[in-house]
Amino acid sequence: MANFLYTTRTINSKDFVYMALYHTHRPQDFGSVVGQEHIVKTLSNQILAGTVAHAYLFFGPRGIGKTTTARLLAKSMNCTERKKDSAEPCNACASCLEIGRGSALDVIEIDAASHTGVDNVRENIIDNAQFRPTKSAYKVFIIDEVHMLSTSAFNALLKTLEEPPQHVLFILATTELHKLPDTIVSRCQRFTFSKIPSDALKAHLAHIASSLGVTCEESVLNHIVQKSEGCARDAISLLEQVMATGEKHITAASAAFLLPPSAAEEVVALTTAIVHGETHTALQTIQHLYDQGFQFLQFTDDCIAFLRTLLIAQVTPQYIDTLALEAATKKSITELSSSLTQKKLIALIEAFFDARAQLRQTPMPQLPLEILAVAQTQTDPMSASPVSTPLPPGAALPTQKAIPATPPPATDTVQMEENTPLPASEEPKKQSLAKKVKA
Numbered sequence: 001m002a003n004f005l006y007t008t009r010t011i012n013s014k015d016f017v018y019m020a021l022y023h024t025h026r027p028q029d030f031g032s033v034v035g036q037e038h039i040v041k042t043l044s045n046q047i048l049a050g051t052v053a054h055a056y057l058f059f060g061p062r063g064i065g066k067t068t069t070a071r072l073l074a075k076s077m078n079c080t081e082r083k084k085d086s087a088e089p090c091n092a093c094a095s096c097l098e099i100g101r102g103s104a105l106d107v108i109e110i111d112a113a114s115h116t117g118v119d120n121v122r123e124n125i126i127d128n129a130q131f132r133p134t135k136s137a138y139k140v141f142i143i144d145e146v147h148m149l150s151t152s153a154f155n156a157l158l159k160t161l162e163e164p165p166q167h168v169l170f171i172l173a174t175t176e177l178h179k180l181p182d183t184i185v186s187r188c189q190r191f192t193f194s195k196i197p198s199d200a201l202k203a204h205l206a207h208i209a210s211s212l213g214v215t216c217e218e219s220v221l222n223h224i225v226q227k228s229e230g231c232a233r234d235a236i237s238l239l240e241q242v243m244a245t246g247e248k249h250i251t252a253a254s255a256a257f258l259l260p261p262s263a264a265e266e267v268v269a270l271t272t273a274i275v276h277g278e279t280h281t282a283l284q285t286i287q288h289l290y291d292q293g294f295q296f297l298q299f300t301d302d303c304i305a306f307l308r309t310l311l312i313a314q315v316t317p318q319y320i321d322t323l324a325l326e327a328a329t330k331k332s333i334t335e336l337s338s339s340l341t342q343k344k345l346i347a348l349i350e351a352f353f354d355a356r357a358q359l360r361q362t363p364m365p366q367l368p369l370e371i372l373a374v375a376q377t378q379t380d381p382m383s384a385s386p387v388s389t390p391l392p393p394g395a396a397l398p399t400q401k402a403i404p405a406t407p408p409p410a411t412d413t414v415q416m417e418e419n420t421p422l423p424a425s426e427e428p429k430k431q432s433l434a435k436k437v438k439a
């Protein structure tokens, strides 16, 4: 029986080089699992109460501890020295050591992504499950990426799940729950793994680094956490790449080869200028980006992500505390989100989406953002009250000269038309203004 340990991921070779740290720092007990407290607690309670199910389904994004938790469950169930009042494996008995090394005959890991045929399932799982464990209490099957099994493989597996032998424990893991047949899902106890919260991931990275005698600047850890988006495996792989410099104190400068200084400052600068109606500053920021060779598409995406953060922070202020960002950036988020109405914020996000679409066609990469900056700052300063206060009845419309160089948004015109009853004599002027807006 082949044991497919450590061959279960579709990763590129570069990642593979940097997986050593992830494996050496894989949690060896439930207490060390990062960011999945609710699952660890439930499983621990079941182990203590003797109510462990025969089949589990671990669902959630990649790299956040599904396989690790599955191995811990296998370890705990087969540990011969586990204390009666603890769910933790001893990590010292023969079984724990074998599972830790990946050489336990009774813990069978299968990567469904590379063994999708029904024959493999029959041979590796169904037939094998009928035999008693070689020397452990349980025979544990960990099937990674289980959604990749073929229909006939699922059918074969379903029969075993319906009447599982007493000594068998199935742990199915998937990133794509919707691809699993309902019949399989309903036979399993389901646990949903969440992305790891920023703070927990950051503390984990700092802990790994310090265990190796390395310290990291806060901004480096923040950057890694942001870039890995709650995926521990990616985060640890990035940390390892950063640590490959051999330095004992890693600064933003020394990590720049891997984590190029983010445009966070420029994103905040441009957004702030736009919100405060400072056209000149906004254009200067864009010119600076151009001079520094920033990728405008990436920068625009960063701006959209930043504005999204503002939007969520408006609705849920405590959201800011959960972000792995510099204190100054958090302060800007608080200030900006409180000085913008939700409507204007949404309009601004849409304007960035428009600019993004234009970016793909323009021969001048800075132009769409420049247009956005001028349009958004000159028509209607975002933090002030609306420019388009309805005119009192009978008041004359601004003359052609008074019309700003950049026409006001069409919505203002609509508002003027709806809210301002005009004397008949003003009709022609109104039409010309509307025409001007359309032009």
Ligand SMILES: [Zn+2]
Residues within 6 Å of the ligand: 078, 079, 080, 081, 082, 089, 090, 091, 092, 093, 094, 095, 096, 097
């Ligand atoms: Zn043990």
